[in-house]
Amino acid sequence: MDNGETGIDLTPRTNQQSATSKWIPALVVLVIALAVVGLIWFLATNSQSFLEADKAVIEREELGDKRFQLLGSPTTNAGSEQTFVIGEDEYTLFSIVFDGVYVDVVSQGAPPDLFDQGIPVVLEGNWEEGPIPVNGYFFPNGANDGWWFATDRILVKHDNDYREDRVDDAENRGQLE
Amino acid sequence: MITTVGPFNATSSRSTRFLGLCLLLGIPALILFAFIFSPEDDSMEDAVRLLYIHVPVAIFSYIAFGVTAVGSICYLWKRSRWWDTTAHASAEIGVMFCGLTLVTGSIWGRPTWNTWWEWGDVRLVTTLVMFLMFIGYLALRQVPASPEARAKRAAIVGIIGTINIPIVNRSVEWWENSTLHQQSSLTDGNLENLTLFTWFLGTLVIGITYLWLLIHRFRVGWLETEEERLGYGAAIEERQAEAHGLDVGSTGIPEEGENE
Numbered sequence: 001m002d003n004g005e006t007g008i009d010l011t012p013r014t015n016q017q018s019a020t021s022k023w024i025p026a027l028v029v030l031v032i033a034l035a036v037v038g039l040i041w042f043l044a045t046n047s048q049s050f051l052e053a054d055k056a057v058i059e060r061e062e063l064g065d066k067r068f069q070l071l072g073s074p075t076t077n078a079g080s081e082q083t084f085v086i087g088e089d090e091y092t093l094f095s096i097v098f099d100g101v102y103v104d105v106v107s108q109g110a111p112p113d114l115f116d117q118g119i120p121v122v123l124e125g126n127w128e129e130g131p132i133p134v135n136g137y138f139f140p141n142g143a144n145d146g147w148w149f150a151t152d153r154i155l156v157k158h159d160n161d162y163r164e165d166r167v168d169d170a171e172n173r174g175q176l177e
Numbered sequence: 178m179i180t181t182v183g184p185f186n187a188t189s190s191r192s193t194r195f196l197g198l199c200l201l202l203g204i205p206a207l208i209l210f211a212f213i214f215s216p217e218d219d220s221m222e223d224a225v226r227l228l229y230i231h232v233p234v235a236i237f238s239y240i241a242f243g244v245t246a247v248g249s250i251c252y253l254w255k256r257s258r259w260w261d262t263t264a265h266a267s268a269e270i271g272v273m274f275c276g277l278t279l280v281t282g283s284i285w286g287r288p289t290w291n292t293w294w295e296w297g298d299v300r301l302v303t304t305l306v307m308f309l310m311f312i313g314y315l316a317l318r319q320v321p322a323s324p325e326a327r328a329k330r331a332a333i334v335g336i337i338g339t340i341n342i343p344i345v346n347r348s349v350e351w352w353e354n355s356t357l358h359q360q361s362s363l364t365d366g367n368l369e370n371l372t373l374f375t376w377f378l379g380t381l382v383i384g385i386t387y388l389w390l391l392i393h394r395f396r397v398g399w400l401e402t403e404e405e406r407l408g409y410g411a412a413i414e415e416r417q418a419e420a421h422g423l424d425v426g427s428t429g430i431p432e433e434g435e436n437e
Contacts, residue, residue: 112291
């Protein structure tokens with residue numbers, strides 16, 4: 001059918017639903033279902049990604065040089081007396097504690113702004129045994145047992161207390177004595 | 178022109194104008210309390226001010242997706258266009274709020290946690306999955322189909338997507354050692370004085386924003402489906418007229434005002 005004045009084809013359209021439009025809804029539902037399955041799998045396999053310092057000490061031999069995330073609270077802040085430059089590398093030395101078990105830490109680079117005594121941190125790195133890069137250093141409030149945790153990434157696990165007279169979260173969680 | 182189609186002559190009404198007026202007063206008040214009157218945190222300093230927007234938009238993204246689930250269930254039960262339109266409108270606002278939650282959370286994370294994003298963090302990843310699920314919901318609604326088929330498919334996805342809400346919300350308790358995210362400050366009683374008041378004000382303002390947007394988006398959605406329905410009706414009339422050899426005019430679509 002043709003409109004004589006405009007030349008527009010006014011022939012009634014047939015059903016133009018393409019083959020692709022039929023499988024797109026099924027695909028979207030499938031993707032969402034896969035996302036649910038993937039989410040459950042992720043949650044089931046990552047339920048203990050941070051290893052507390054006390055458990056990490058117990059599992060030290062098994063862990064070997066495997067990289068993992070270590071949880072604990074710094075026993076000191078990171079002042080200039082704990083920062084050393086050796087060659088082109090900057091190291092910060094401190095200790096963390098969880099449930100009364102101490103771990104000495106050698107961190108490459110400067111710690112984040114919120115790093116402070118008692119505020120829990122998650123450290124990414126691995127166990128090392130033997131002398132630390134700074135010869136003769138003694139960790140105040142540390143383990144000093146010849147093992148140390150080498151890290152190049154410090155994340156701060158901040159608490160949820162915004163009161164002015166807050167009780168230190170680390171004390172609540174038994175991470176500080 | 179669609180302004181005379183259906184029960185609404187415009188998307189605004191006395192109630193939405195009242196809500197809009199509340200927002201005109203509430204938003205400047207929230208800015209004043211969030212940036213000037215409320216104190217900074219001892220350790221987080223000014224980063225704490227993100228609390229007044231991040232937490233409310235997160236809460237209202239849960240509520241918005243919850244409303245989508247309720248609308249989806251009610252649509253499958255009643256087959257009512259009203260519920261489908263409500264579910265759609267709420268999902269759009271929920272996606273916007275969820276996106277804001279992710280962005281403000283990331284801005285919070287950099288100074289607080291020392292990272293913009295952690296792929297191994299359960300709270301962050303479950304929130305991202307929830308965001309993507311409802312992006313999928315909105316994408317599904319754009320796939321060409323009859324209004325009934327589209328509403329039915331969307332309702333199923335809307336219900337599936339909502340399964341994730343309790344997982345997101347409870348993840349910080351269920352997987353405490355897999356997330357940097359803190360637990361709820363409100364339920365633990367760790368907000369007080371002006372910090373608590375400003376948080377409540379932020380929640381109120383975001384809540385009114387949600388309601389205001391929901392009503393407007395619902396009415397726009399209703400007008401869209403009404404126009405679509407009338408378009409279908411006109412097309413059917415045209416085909417029937419052609420079958421009977423009748424003249425239906427140049428377009429076959431009723432002129433403005435004919436549908437009232």
